[in-house]
Amino acid sequence: MASKRYAIIDIETTGGRADREKITEIAIVIHDGKEVLESFETLLNPECSIPYNITRLTGITNEMVADAPKFYEVAKQIVEMTKGAVFVAHNVRFDYSFIRAEFKRLGYTYSRRQLCTVRLSRKAFPGLRSYSLGKLIRHFGIKVKDRHRAMADTMATVELFEKILAKEMAATTIDGMINKGIKESLLPASITLERLHALAEECGVYFLHNKNNEVIYVGKSINIKKRVMEHFADITEKASKLQHLVCDISYEITGSELVALLYESQLIKELRPSINRAQRQRHFPFMVHRYLNEEGYLCFDTAKNTAANRKRYQLVSEYPTINRAKGAIKRVMAEYELCAYYCNIEAGSRPCFNYHLKQCSGACIQKEDVIAYNQRAMQAVELLSTVFEEDFFIIDKGRTLTEKSVILVEDGAYRGYGFMEEEDFSGSIDQLRDTIQYFPSFPESNRLIRRFLYEKKGIKIVKFQKQDEFL
Numbered sequence: 001m002a003s004k005r006y007a008i009i010d011i012e013t014t015g016g017r018a019d020r021e022k023i024t025e026i027a028i029v030i031h032d033g034k035e036v037l038e039s040f041e042t043l044l045n046p047e048c049s050i051p052y053n054i055t056r057l058t059g060i061t062n063e064m065v066a067d068a069p070k071f072y073e074v075a076k077q078i079v080e081m082t083k084g085a086v087f088v089a090h091n092v093r094f095d096y097s098f099i100r101a102e103f104k105r106l107g108y109t110y111s112r113r114q115l116c117t118v119r120l121s122r123k124a125f126p127g128l129r130s131y132s133l134g135k136l137i138r139h140f141g142i143k144v145k146d147r148h149r150a151m152a153d154t155m156a157t158v159e160l161f162e163k164i165l166a167k168e169m170a171a172t173t174i175d176g177m178i179n180k181g182i183k184e185s186l187l188p189a190s191i192t193l194e195r196l197h198a199l200a201e202e203c204g205v206y207f208l209h210n211k212n213n214e215v216i217y218v219g220k221s222i223n224i225k226k227r228v229m230e231h232f233a234d235i236t237e238k239a240s241k242l243q244h245l246v247c248d249i250s251y252e253i254t255g256s257e258l259v260a261l262l263y264e265s266q267l268i269k270e271l272r273p274s275i276n277r278a279q280r281q282r283h284f285p286f287m288v289h290r291y292l293n294e295e296g297y298l299c300f301d302t303a304k305n306t307a308a309n310r311k312r313y314q315l316v317s318e319y320p321t322i323n324r325a326k327g328a329i330k331r332v333m334a335e336y337e338l339c340a341y342y343c344n345i346e347a348g349s350r351p352c353f354n355y356h357l358k359q360c361s362g363a364c365i366q367k368e369d370v371i372a373y374n375q376r377a378m379q380a381v382e383l384l385s386t387v388f389e390e391d392f393f394i395i396d397k398g399r400t401l402t403e404k405s406v407i408l409v410e411d412g413a414y415r416g417y418g419f420m421e422e423e424d425f426s427g428s429i430d431q432l433r434d435t436i437q438y439f440p441s442f443p444e445s446n447r448l449i450r451r452f453l454y455e456k457k458g459i460k461i462v463k464f465q466k467q468d469e470f471l
């Protein structure tokens with residue numbers, strides 16, 4: 001335990017969102033597992049107004065921070081003090097995310113091993129009603145003069161941390177949390193814990209290489225370091241292969257989760273890594289199509305995905321096997337209670353078998369209204385569809401705070417992506433198009449985009465027509 005250095009940290013901020021709010025105060029105490037070695041505290045000028053409710057909570061006013069240093073003025077000291085130390089905080093995700101965001105605004109990547117005293121307290125003192133810092137302070141009778149001020153809360157966390165360190169389980173639990181459950185003895189010879197901890201904590205795509213530098217696995221994550229470490233902590237068959245075969249790790253930052261999803265899918269098809277199983281298909285010889293029958297009900301069926309059939313039928317989605325195509329129809333049939341007869345899953349006399357199971361409202365015997373049935377069937381189309389009716393750009397996060405990613409969907413399909421500085425954008429469609437690096441289009445790419453837009457509300461979409469020059 002004594003060989004570790006812990007940077008126990010608390011901050012006060014203008015609000016709860018690291019990407020929007022700023023730090024108003026920071027306190028750092030360096031601890032070696034036995035005693036305090038050094039400390040640092042300062043108010044910070046957030047270069048924005050402190051909300052009244054925050055002032056009421058912390059006591060920090062705009063006047064108090066007016067002449068305080070700005071974050072960049074103490075950034076070097078923070079880096080030097082915490083270098084090689086484990087970043088410790090009560091609810092570490094909050095404090096760590098704010099400090100990382102402040103450094104990111106300066107163009108610097110701040111990365112430290114982390115330890116959360118909330119999680120540690122649950123392990124060390126099971127059965128308490130609450131593990132908030134305030135409740136733990138009261139439970140242990142820790143003396144604090146100025147709650148919700150950085151140094152006061154940091155010193156309370158120091159005392160709590162020392163109580164945790166005194167527990168018999170402390171060393172093993174702390175090592176397990178810092179290293180995400182990885183046993184160093186099981187790592188490949190060329191992959192050390194230090195190497196894993198040095199990985200980026202950003203959104204992007206990562207590559208796991210074998211001894212011949214061949215990519216054997218491609219993955220994506222909103223936190224590359226966390227996901228790669230999980231591979232080496234898992235006990236699955238896939239994880240075991242990776243643990244034995246991986247000799248190097250590389251990655252590319254995308255910033256955008258959607259770009260990471262699309263890039264990962266493209267690379268798996270291009271590189272065909274031996275351990276990736278999903279998304280390897282490059283050919284989609286079967287389709288699901290839709291049509292209106294004589295009664296006006298919307299129906300689904302499968303067919304071969306030929307040029308002739310694409311002209312003949314109204315395409316919904318494409319699949320590598322006929323079973324996958326039929327399976328997709330069966331899933332939406334169950335989810336939206338569609339008629340098995342009109343989904344061409346069942347043939348013969350009506351009503352369909354699902355009607356007897358009360359999973360079909362009787363469209364097959366004209367018992368259900370056409371409009372009501374077709375509304376649900378169109379929801380199924382939206383879920384299945386790998387074709388877009390409009391041309392548009394998606395504007396998402398970039399690799400830096402000042403950058404945006406640009407994804408192009410045109411002529412019904414995903415075409416590629418690029419990046420641009422937000423301040424350089426003039427509103428020109430041609431300018432957006434010039435950023436795009438084009439890639440082969442696959443049905444899975446369209447499906448990824450549809451799912452992403454469905455799940456992530458508020459993503460900026462710029463629609464255009466071919467003759468548009470300016471928004």
